[in-house]
Amino acid sequence: MKVSRRDLLAGAAGIAAFGTSAAAQSPSPPLDTTKVRGKPSRALGQRATAEKAQRQPRGVNSSGTPHQDLYGTITPADLHFERHHGGVPDIDPRSYSLLIHGMVERPMVFSLADLKRFPAVSRVHFLECSGNFGGRGASVEITPQQLAGLTSTSEWTGVPLATLFREVGASPKATWFLAEGQDAAVLARSVPMSKAYDDALIAYGQNGEAIRPEQGYPARLFLPGWEGNASVKWLRRLELSDRPFMTREETSKYTDPMADGTARMFSFLMDARSLITYPAYPVTLTKGWVEINGIAWTGSGKITRVDVSTDGGTTWAAAKLQEPVLPKAHTRFRFLWDWKGNEAVIKSRAVDETGYVQPTKDAVIALRGISAVGYHTNPITGWRIRPDGTVVYAAEPWS
């Protein structure tokens, strides 16, 4: 097609006019969509323009999931929380390789294509950073995203680590393996071999697509129910050994000083926790029926019950759990409540299949000391509903 100079000028004017009008008035859909032909099909979908859900970066090394904007249990992959220690590497999948060596019969290298040839499994699991409480700040005007944004749930697809360990002839005498990333931190963690034979995956898929760069593209270790740091992303090396390696991440970091004067190390398990995602700051509530809802999760299997209190924790009643309740995955709970307009504090409390009950703040402090705000801090939390309907975090003094 021949494009004349006049066409180009007209086009430019049109763009300029559109730009001006878009800037002058907020974009709104046509009043009657039945009278205007809609947009054509397109190669890549986008969210509705009115939807503004975003991660919330905290510094350059982490960002949280906007739980207040989500429904159900699956976290959209582009809203999955981030935590990294040396930035997000840009890895060419064609040159990617995973080395497995140490106490094995056959040290081997697997390409990404190799990993995808093995029999695969898909499993829905949460992933939570063990520091998912310490960054909330002092304000009561915080969203669920700020209170507990460092947990997300995805369907992960990959090869069971046990399959790869059989392929290389893992020694029965190996008790630990080192998992090491290809990021600028070359992040490394020691993991017990028993986890490999239980449910560990080398994952390359997330919610039906390739894992996002922030989640470890093209392949990561995934340890269901364990603290996120140990599920090493951008995985390039596994070394089998008969003792842990005592890396920086598992000694000077990701260890838990205890009230008895010890420090817990290799504290992988994420204990049960719950979070009311509605109503929560910045919602303003109106009198009448409210469906309180949120998510609960545990690294110890399935959530069996979530209790909700509307009187600050004096009395509790069981919420409805959305089926199917999956092990080591976010579980949506819902609780009907007729709000009369009085000031109220609403709380949730998770119980898992081992009988573990999410602890109060005081119980956490009794076990862990008052400085237990670093890792593995999972107290019952709640939201204060003021008579005017505004909702804020029901902060409890941490002492």
Add this chain to the structure above:
Amino acid sequence: MTPRHLVCAAAIAVTLVAGLAAQKPPATFGIGRAATPAEIAAWDIDVGPDGAGLPPGKGTAAEGATIYAARCASCHGKTGKEGPNDVLVGRLPGDAFPFAQDARTPKTIGSYWPYATTVFDYIRRAMPPDAPGTLKDNEVYALVAFLLVQNELAPADAVIDAAALPKVKMPARDHFVPDKRGAPKKGK
């Protein structure tokens, strides 16, 4: 279908089912390739608490002080105590371990880190952030020597090498205990 056809169909069905049932996972799939010793050596950078993996070389605090000033002090402070990033230097009176009750006390190498070998491993793999993994082994040994001396964990003239580093006694070491929660199930 005649009875003979039915018998044939049944026989085929049995064969098919038997054929599928025979497809158990093999002992190995034959996927992937052997790793060469050179490939392993290029990536195998970890240092264990027993000193396994420490390379040849050595360094002293005097050498380390110069490197520290040039490459580390801007983030960790002039003496390792000032920050703004992680405070690396400092001992507590009587080597106390108050961390559960006092979140403000920094977890330094001298007050919290349980293994000296970790200092070498971490600096070599991840520091400094503007050029990670670029320090020579002797430079890493010298930085480790400097940090150990600053933390009064080694005499000022100590030479730190693969033999000396695992022998450094760390004050906090005995406070660390394995987590007893939710031990994973045995292999299946």
